[in-house]
Structure formats: C-alpha cells, structure tokens
Amino acid sequence: MDKSMDVGLREMKLDKGKKTREKLMFGIFTLCMSAVVIPTLLIIGFIVVKGISTVNWSFLTEMPRMGMKEGGIFPAIVGTLYLVLGTIIFSMPLGVGAAIYLTEYAKQGRLTRLIRIAVLNLAGVPSVVYGLFGLGLFVFFLGFGSSILAGSLTLACLILPIIITTSEEAIKSVPDSYREASLALGASKWETIARVVLPQAIPGIMTGSVLGIGRAAGETAPILLTVAAFFIPRLPGSVFDQAMALPYHLYIVSTQVPGMPESIKYGTALVLLGVVGVFFTFATIIRLKFKKMSQMK
Amino acid sequence: MSDAMNSNAIIKVKDLNLYYGDFQALKNIDTTIEKNKVSALIGPSGCGKSTFLRTLNRMNDLISGVTTKGEVSFEGREIYDEDLDVVALRRKIGMVFQKPNPFPKSIYENVAYGPRRSGVKNKKDLDQIVEESLKEAALWEEVKDRLNKSALGLSGGQQQRLCIARALAMKPQVLLMDEPTSALDPLATNRIEELITQLKKNYTIVIVTHSMHQAARISDRTSFFLMGEIIEQGETNKMFTTPSDQRTEDYVTGRFG
Numbered sequence: 001m002d003k004s005m006d007v008g009l010r011e012m013k014l015d016k017g018k019k020t021r022e023k024l025m026f027g028i029f030t031l032c033m034s035a036v037v038i039p040t041l042l043i044i045g046f047i048v049v050k051g052i053s054t055v056n057w058s059f060l061t062e063m064p065r066m067g068m069k070e071g072g073i074f075p076a077i078v079g080t081l082y083l084v085l086g087t088i089i090f091s092m093p094l095g096v097g098a099a100i101y102l103t104e105y106a107k108q109g110r111l112t113r114l115i116r117i118a119v120l121n122l123a124g125v126p127s128v129v130y131g132l133f134g135l136g137l138f139v140f141f142l143g144f145g146s147s148i149l150a151g152s153l154t155l156a157c158l159i160l161p162i163i164i165t166t167s168e169e170a171i172k173s174v175p176d177s178y179r180e181a182s183l184a185l186g187a188s189k190w191e192t193i194a195r196v197v198l199p200q201a202i203p204g205i206m207t208g209s210v211l212g213i214g215r216a217a218g219e220t221a222p223i224l225l226t227v228a229a230f231f232i233p234r235l236p237g238s239v240f241d242q243a244m245a246l247p248y249h250l251y252i253v254s255t256q257v258p259g260m261p262e263s264i265k266y267g268t269a270l271v272l273l274g275v276v277g278v279f280f281t282f283a284t285i286i287r288l289k290f291k292k293m294s295q296m297k
Numbered sequence: 298m299s300d301a302m303n304s305n306a307i308i309k310v311k312d313l314n315l316y317y318g319d320f321q322a323l324k325n326i327d328t329t330i331e332k333n334k335v336s337a338l339i340g341p342s343g344c345g346k347s348t349f350l351r352t353l354n355r356m357n358d359l360i361s362g363v364t365t366k367g368e369v370s371f372e373g374r375e376i377y378d379e380d381l382d383v384v385a386l387r388r389k390i391g392m393v394f395q396k397p398n399p400f401p402k403s404i405y406e407n408v409a410y411g412p413r414r415s416g417v418k419n420k421k422d423l424d425q426i427v428e429e430s431l432k433e434a435a436l437w438e439e440v441k442d443r444l445n446k447s448a449l450g451l452s453g454g455q456q457q458r459l460c461i462a463r464a465l466a467m468k469p470q471v472l473l474m475d476e477p478t479s480a481l482d483p484l485a486t487n488r489i490e491e492l493i494t495q496l497k498k499n500y501t502i503v504i505v506t507h508s509m510h511q512a513a514r515i516s517d518r519t520s521f522f523l524m525g526e527i528i529e530q531g532e533t534n535k536m537f538t539t540p541s542d543q544r545t546e547d548y549v550t551g552r553f554g
Contacts, residue, residue: 186388
C-alpha cells in the first residue's frame with residue numbers, strides 16, 4: 001500500500017519539459033489563430049477607415065454623376081440586391097431539393113457516389129468558367145441576353161455545389177430515431193421529411209446557403225459576362241434588363257476610370273462588405289431562431 | 298390448447314424467415330399474439346427479437362437489403378401483401394423505441410403529431426386527443442401546465458411516457474415496445490411497467506425486453522428467441538417456473554445471455 005503510494009507520488013511530480021512543450025504547442029496554435037483573424041480584421045478595418053467618410057445617405061441613394069466620379073452608387077446596390085435575390089430564388093429550392101433527393105430518396109450506391117464527386121468538383125470550377133457557361137447557355141442559347149435573369153442563373157449554378165453539400169450534411173445530421181418515430185406514427189415519407197427532418201436541418205442549411213450567397217454577391221467574373229453594365233443611367237425595369245452590380249462597379253472605378261477619387265473606391269468596397277454583412281446577419285438570426293425553437297427547454 | 302388461444306389472436310405469424318442480405322436473422326417463426334395481453338420477447342442480444350418486433354409494423358422496410366418471407370397477418374389481413382398501405386398499418390400498430398425519441402417540438406405537438414398527419418385539424422379535437430393520450434400514459438398531471446414547452450426538457454422517464462402517449466394518440470390496436478425501459482433508471486422503469494399493466498385493458502402489447510424480471514413481472518405470454526429461432530413460447534408463468542427446453546431454463550435462470 002505504502003509502496004504503491006510512493007510510486008504514485010513520484011509520478012505526480014511536475015515534469016518541466018512536458019510543461020514547456022505544452023506551452024509551446026499552445027503558443028503555436030494561438031499564432032495560427034492570430035494569423036487567420038488579424039488579416040481579416042485588417043482588411044475590414046482598412047476598408048472601413050478609408051471608406052466610412054464617403055458612405056452617407058446620398059452616396060447610397062443617388063445616381064453616379066460626372067463619369068461616376070461624383071454622386072452615388074444606387075444602381076449598383078439595387079443591381080446586386082436583384083442578383084442576390086434571383087440567385088436565392090433559383091439556387092435554394094434546387095440545391096435543397098437535390099440534397100433531399102441524395103440523402104433521403106436515392107439508393108446509396110455507385111450512382112450517388114458519382115453524383116457527389118461531380119458536385120464536389122463543380123465547387124472547384126473557377127468562377128470565370130461559370131461566367132463563360134452562363135454566357136453560352138443563358139445569354140445566347142436560351143436568348144435571355146445580358147440580363148439579370150442570365151446573371152442570377154449563372155450565379156445560382158456557381159453556388160449550387162455549396163448549397164447541396166452543406167444541406168446534405170445538415171440533413172444527414174438529423175438523427176434517424178426522429179425519422180423512425182415519425183414513420184412509426186403513420187406519417188408518410190414526405191411528411192416525415194417536411195415536418196421532422198427539414199425543420200431540424202434548417203440551421204445547417206442556412207449556414208451553407210449564406211456562405212454561398214455571400215460568395216455570389218461578391219463574384220465579379222460571372223456577372224461580367226452575363227449581366228453587368230459599365231454604366232446605365234436608370235434602374236433595371238425587368239429581369240431581362242442589364243444591371244450594374246457592386247463588385248463589377250468596384251472593378252470599374254478602381255481600374256477603368258482614370259482620375260477616380262480614392263474615396264469612391266473605398267466607399268463602394270465598404271458598401272459591398274455591408275451588403276454581404278446584412279445577408280449574413282439576417283441568415284444568422286433565422287438560424288438562431290430555428291435553433292432555439294428546436295432546443296427550447 | 299392452441300385452438301382456444303387462436304380465437305383470440307390479433308396477429309398470426311407463420312413460417313416467417315427474414316434475411317439481411319445473405320444473413321438469416323429469423324428462422325421459421327411461428328407464433329400468435331393475443332388480444333389484450335402483454336407478450337414478451339426475450340433472448341440474448343442479436344437473437345432476432347427486435348428484428349421480429351419490427352416485422353410486425355414493417356419497420357424493417359426502411360433497411361435496405363432485407364428480405365422477408367412467410368405470412369404475418371394482422372386481424373386476418375396479410376401485412377406483407379403488395380397492396381397493403383404501410384402508412385395505414387402503422388396507424389393501427391404503434392411503436393415505442395428503446396431510447397426515448399420525442400421530437401424537438403413542444404409536448405403538445407409531439408402528441409398531436411400523429412393525429413395531425415392522419416388529418417385531424419380541429420383544435421378542439423386535437424386538444425382532447427392530447428389530453429386523453431397524456432392521461433392514458435400517466436403523464437398529464439406532470440405536464441398539463443407546460444404543454445407548450447419543449448419535450449426535450451422532460452426527464453428520460455417522462456420522455457418515454459410522452460413517446461407512449463404519442464403512440465396512443467393514434468388509437469392503435471397494438472403497441473410494439475422495443476426495450477422501452479433499457480435507457481431508464483429503476484424508478485422510471487417501475488412507472489412504465491405499471492403503465493403497461495394498465496394499458497393492456499385497451500391495447501395489445503408486444504414488448505422486447507432484456508430483463509427477465511421485467512418479462513416475469515408484466516407479461517402474460519413469453520417467447521424465448523435464440524439465434525433467430527423461437528426456442529420456446531407459452532404462458533409466462535410456465536416459462537419461468539417449468540420451462541420445457543434446457544436452453545430456456547439456462548437463460549431464464551441467468552446462466553447465459
């Protein structure tokens with residue numbers, strides 16, 4: 001008894017080397033974290049500082065004037081909102097529907113594996129290639145012309161893989177015991193999916209969709225080929241109209257117009273960040289609300 | 298003896314064989330489930346008792362690669378017929394699972410879930426079904442003031458009684474219970490056992506259990522499963538006092554399993 005206690009006490013003696021190693025690893029991980037967080041904060045901070053003085057009510061609500069060197073960026077904001085809205089309308093039902101099919105209905109086997117690999121690969125295709133695809137299919141072949149419709153569809157294709165994969169994960173993470181309980185109560189398969197599985201999966205689906213939609217709002221190459229206009233002195237009247245859009249506008253004011261005041265560039269960048277931020281916040285609220293509903297005590 | 302019993306049978310099983318792919322999980326099962334009785338299915342893990350339970354409401358349909366051969370009839374209707382509506386069958390044969398699995402919804406919505414799916418829309422009717430079912434499951438007094446709170450806030454035993462109430466809300470004729478107390482503490486187990494004894498007045502109950510004591514306490518009839526076969530079945534009293542098969546005796550006296 002005494003002897004074993006001695007051994008125990010000896011083992012409890014502090015090992016200095018081990019403690020240093022622990023500290024070292026902790027330091028390395030902290031460094032990694034900082035390396036991720038600091039640039040993000042720097043970028044946001046830089047743009048806020050340089051752009052905040054430009055952003056005011058008239059900048060947000062007025063048409064550009066004097067070759068875009070003065071006035072506001074209202075049409076670009078409106079254009080981006082339309083595009084994002086169109087992208088959501090096309091991509092969400094399709095993406096979530098495809099994810100439901102893949103997880104709940106499709107027989108798991110070689111075919112579904114192949115589809116999953118295809119979806120993952122689509123996520124890696126450069127966005128300019130999507131632009132070219134949209135130009136060929138929507139603008140020319142289907143005859144939508146350079147329009148909000150063509151742009152939204154192209155952006156929807158771009159973010160479909162993100163929505164499908166994250167929705168699939170979210171649906172898969174709903175425990176089978178819920179499905180069993182629902183089916184055992186005489187609910188049909190679709191009722192089970194609609195009433196039990198999807199409400200549980202919505203927080204996850206929202207997270208993925210926001211990532212996707214945020215990306216769509218900021219993409220330049222696909223809209224450059226399918227919808228974006230250099231400058232239009234009026235707002236788009238229908239989905240077949242061309243539109244200005246924030247990312248493309250930012251590209252133009254930064255590189256295509258000589259003598260453009262700095263403030264307009266950073267102001268535009270800040271507004272673009274803001275628009276993405278608003279979507280992000282909105283989706284986070286929805287996500288939290290559903291999470292609370294499903295976990296309420 | 299079997300004739301007198303069969304007249305009271307609600308489920309008859311004849312020559313039932315079930316395969317998971319190439320593996321045969323149930324072999325030549327012949328048995329009857331009697332109305333308003335508690336039938337216990339006992340046996341060691343992997344003996345096929347849960348699989349058998351799940352053939353009775355066709356929950357095995359959900360697993361791919363399962364082949365079922367033989368006859369299972371519920372009130373004279375063959376349930377493996379191609380034109381049988383599984384959804385309708387499951388409304389008549391309810392199920393309670395091993396782990397309490399209330400939906401992450403309110404207590405009210407949990408109980409109302411089944412009736413809503415089968416078309417009950419009227420709020421008054423739903424209120425009545427919810428109250429009756431919760432009373433039947435001996436949970437009403439504990440939850441009547443917080444019907445709109447989440448079911449996940451209930452204790453394990455309460456959750457399981459809620460799952461029973463949820464199944465009862467469909468007014469089933471048969472209630473299948475798959476080790477309903479294995480995740481519960483002794484007190485909660487005791488309450489569920491009392492409840493089962495109450496419920497058999499109105500329902501036919503088939504219960505899979507790991508606990509021989511539980512089978513002895515609450516069941517009228519017992520079937521002993523081993524390696525996918527029913528080794529012995531009959532009156533619970535007889536099974537536990539004078540089993541006719543050596544393997545049954547070994548199992549019920551705790552020599553294996």
